[in-house]
Amino acid sequence: MEDHVDGGGVKRVLILAFCVVGIWAAYITQGVLQETISTKRFGADGRRFDHFPFxxxxxxVICFVWSFVMIKLWSSSSKGSAPLWSYWSPSITNTIxxxxxxxxxxxISYPAQVLAKSSKMIPVMLMGTIMYGVKYTIPDYISTFLVAGGVSAFALQKTSSRTMSKLANPNAPLGYGLCFLNLAFDGYTNATQDSIKARYPNTNPWDIMLGMNLWVSIYSGLYIFVGPLVPNWSYGNGYEAVRFCQEHPEAAWDIILYCLCGAVGQNFIFLTISRFGSLTNTTITTTRKFxxxxxxxxxxxxxxxxxxxGSVAMVFSGLSLQIFLKWQKLQKLKKKKKKGV
Incomplete structure (x- = not known):
């Protein structure tokens, strides 16, 4: 019996290590590729790739195809799962x-972008307090202060000239503003996905990945391929992006690898959540950002x-405290359930 338990424990540790390595490898590689695509000058003409909607x-598209294949190979859409049309709303914000x-x-630089996007709890707490009257503990406010203070301190410090020279158009207020708008849209996307999951409990992660990426592909495709047909359209030209990739194959390969890393990373995230829970996944993804x-x-x-x-350390101290607080709440819930039994 003890051998069986030990063997199961070892297997669980190995699966967790597999998930950690998978998430780190996929998203750290994707981060490097994202930075490369956004800052590198391609070809003899030294042109930048600036077609980010593409x-x-x-x-x-790649994540949609990937999730479709995974459903066919490893599972099937469960009876009672959310219909594809239910994802149309969160997919709008997930596109923008x-x-x-x-x-x-x-x-802004890639490290600055990662730090800014790590402060997701700030808009969540503000919205919770102002709109829903949610009361937070002092440790919650301390963790938020550390993250907000760290991001602010980082933003106020001078970026090296070497980094600035790589940026297409250095503008810190605009860059951080876009990141925080990204967080606001993500907040709506996540809340709506949770609502869909609550209404359709049999929905599995592959169904969500399939539905979300189907609608995002449709919206993005209309924006970058149909939009340019409108007179005076000046945003997100998909035809120019395709032409750029044809003229600069190196950029095309970087984009393909970037997309594949995202699809593989989502696989490991789903595996982590299903085996170890969302708290473990949060811990892994937080350390991955660092x-x-x-x-x-x-x-x-x-x-x-x-x-x-020092600012980076401040931000991740706040995030670590937030993870610890979530762990404490989880332990209290488990104790209450045991007493209830």
């Missing part, structure tokens, strides 16, 4: 939000000053 479209996050890389900043600084040539590293 990047969102390409990723949604990530595009804004990518667009921000024209104006590693992405380290990799960007060391490998991609975005040197951070000691003061900026």
């Amino acid at each position: 990047l969102n479209f390409a990723q949604s 939000g990530p595009t804004m996050g990518m667009q921000a890389l024209k104006y 590693m992405s900043i380290v990799v960007s600084s060391v490998v991609s040539g975005n040197p951070l000053s000691p003061k900026q590293w």
